[in-house]
Amino acid sequence: MSFQLSLSTEAVTAAYPDQPLIVEPTANVGEVMQLMRAQKTGSVLVCENGKVLGIFTERDALKLMAAAADLSQAVSQVMSQDPVSLSADANVGEAIKMMSQGGYRHLPILSSEGKPTGLATVYGIIHYLVDHFPQTIYTLPPNPGAITSEREGA
Amino acid sequence: MITCPFCESEILEGADICDDCQQSLTDMSIPQPATPVERGLLKDRIKTLEPKAPSTVSPDTPIGTVLEKMITESIGCVMIVHEDELIGIFTERDALMKLNAEVSQFVERPISSCMTPDPITLEAKNRIAFALHKMHVGGYRHIPIMTEGKLTGVVSIRDILAYLTERIGVPV
Numbered sequence: 304m305s306f307q308l309s310l311s312t313e314a315v316t317a318a319y320p321d322q323p324l325i326v327e328p329t330a331n332v333g334e335v336m337q338l339m340r341a342q343k344t345g346s347v348l349v350c351e352n353g354k355v356l357g358i359f360t361e362r363d364a365l366k367l368m369a370a371a372a373d374l375s376q377a378v379s380q381v382m383s384q385d386p387v388s389l390s391a392d393a394n395v396g397e398a399i400k401m402m403s404q405g406g407y408r409h410l411p412i413l414s415s416e417g418k419p420t421g422l423a424t425v426y427g428i429i430h431y432l433v434d435h436f437p438q439t440i441y442t443l444p445p446n447p448g449a450i451t452s453e454r455e456g457a
Numbered sequence: 458m459i460t461c462p463f464c465e466s467e468i469l470e471g472a473d474i475c476d477d478c479q480q481s482l483t484d485m486s487i488p489q490p491a492t493p494v495e496r497g498l499l500k501d502r503i504k505t506l507e508p509k510a511p512s513t514v515s516p517d518t519p520i521g522t523v524l525e526k527m528i529t530e531s532i533g534c535v536m537i538v539h540e541d542e543l544i545g546i547f548t549e550r551d552a553l554m555k556l557n558a559e560v561s562q563f564v565e566r567p568i569s570s571c572m573t574p575d576p577i578t579l580e581a582k583n584r585i586a587f588a589l590h591k592m593h594v595g596g597y598r599h600i601p602i603m604t605e606g607k608l609t610g611v612v613s614i615r616d617i618l619a620y621l622t623e624r625i626g627v628p629v
Contacts, residue, residue: 306492307626333558340557345550361549362533368552368560369524396627403622406615425614426596432621433593439495443590447583 306435310396318395319427320412323348323419328356332381333374336364346409346422349382353418355411357382388413391420395431398423494624498586503579506588506620508602508610513538514568516545520556521564523547534599536608537572543601543608545572550598578603581610585620588612 324347326335335347339361346360359382367374367381388411389398401410402425412421433440444451461468462485464478474481490496513536514523523535527549537545547568555571556563563571577591578601588600592614602610 306494310625310627336553336558340554343554345553361553365524365549365552366528368556369521369528371521371561371564374558399618399622399627403615403618425618428618429589429593429614432625433589436490436492436495436498439490439498439586440590440593443586447579447587 307396309435310399311394313395314391315389315393315395315398315412315423316391316421318398318423318431320421320423321427323411323422325350325419326359326378327351328377328379328382330378331375332359332364332367332372332378335359335378336374339364345424347378348386348411348419348422349378350419353416355386355388355413355417355419357384358386358409358411359383360409386411389423391415395428399428402428494621497624498589499584501585502581503583503585503588503602503612504581506585506612506616508581508612508616511536511601511608511611513608515539516569516572517567519565520560520568520571523568524552524560524564527552533613534611535568536601536611537568538608541607543576543578543603545569545574546576546599546601547572548599576601578608579612580604585617589617592617 324342324344326347326349328349328351339347346358348355349357349359359378363381387401387405387407391412391414398410408425410423411419412423414420459468459470461475461478463480464475466477468475473483490499512530512532516537516539527535534546534548536543537547551571551573577595579587581602581604591597591600598614600612601608602612
């Protein structure tokens with residue numbers, strides 16, 4: 304009960320959103336991909352004058368790689384336009400619902416002026432959920448079925 | 458102050474037996490699942506998630522072919538199997554980290570040159586809590602699932618999210 308309550312009252316910003324990585328629409332795809340590798344991130348937001356035009360994710364990169372596409376084109380040519388996004392006051396439950404229904408792994412969080420302030424990720428959501436039952440997850444032995452021969456400290 | 462559940466005299470935290478009544482206190486430290494979700498995670502086995510059949514390739518498949526396969530099958534990872542044995546995994550993340558913009562130099566090379574060898578695996582009979590633990594702690598998106606040592610499925614973070622969403626009853 305209390306768990307459901309916190310899902311509908313806690314803002315999505317509690318679910319460990321990432322700092323969004325922002326690129327210009329004119330940036331070329333190859334450079335954007337290298338930036339993603341350097342930052343170890345799965346997605347970038349394509350923004351102009353503080354407004355989100357699109358999102359470019361790992362999946363988009365994979366499609367280009369598979370098609371051996373020209374990587375010198377502008378990222379605005381290959382991004383997903385007008386991505387589904389969350390407002391900063393959306394709650395965690397809404398974020399989870401949007402992700403599982405749409406199959407998204409990243410959702411930009413926009414301020415009331417439309418500026419991107421964060422990026423809700425599926426990892427963040429999982430982290431948030433695990434926080435609600437840490438004893439169940441964090442106290443597991445490294446291998447299932449492993450039986451400790453002695454009690455620790457005994 | 459902690460009291461003994463049997464004789465209610467004062468005990469020290471972490472004591473194995475009560476000094477007064479000599480009853481064993483070791484059971485007190487066994488964690489108890491507090492919510493139905495936790496009970497489910499510790500009780501339900503990975504096979505209840507119905508892991509999808511894995512997409513497999515042989516180690517000498519060219520990288521270009523593997524990339525196309527991932528797109529046409531709309532999947533995020535392939536398993537590299539040699540003589541019925543799982544030897545590696547190749548995911549979207551590997552493509553981004555290892556091939557990246559230099560992908561054209563690699564398309565002819567065998568997938569074994571850039572796979573992640575010896576991935577962490579779980580058995581279908583293991584509890585779902587372990588899958589969540591591995592994914593969260595290791596940062597994985599996919600875990601190969603074995604049945605009696607043979608690769609039979611793959612569980613993704615999406616399956617786990619769907620399971621949790623359903624159990625928690627995310628408000629609509």
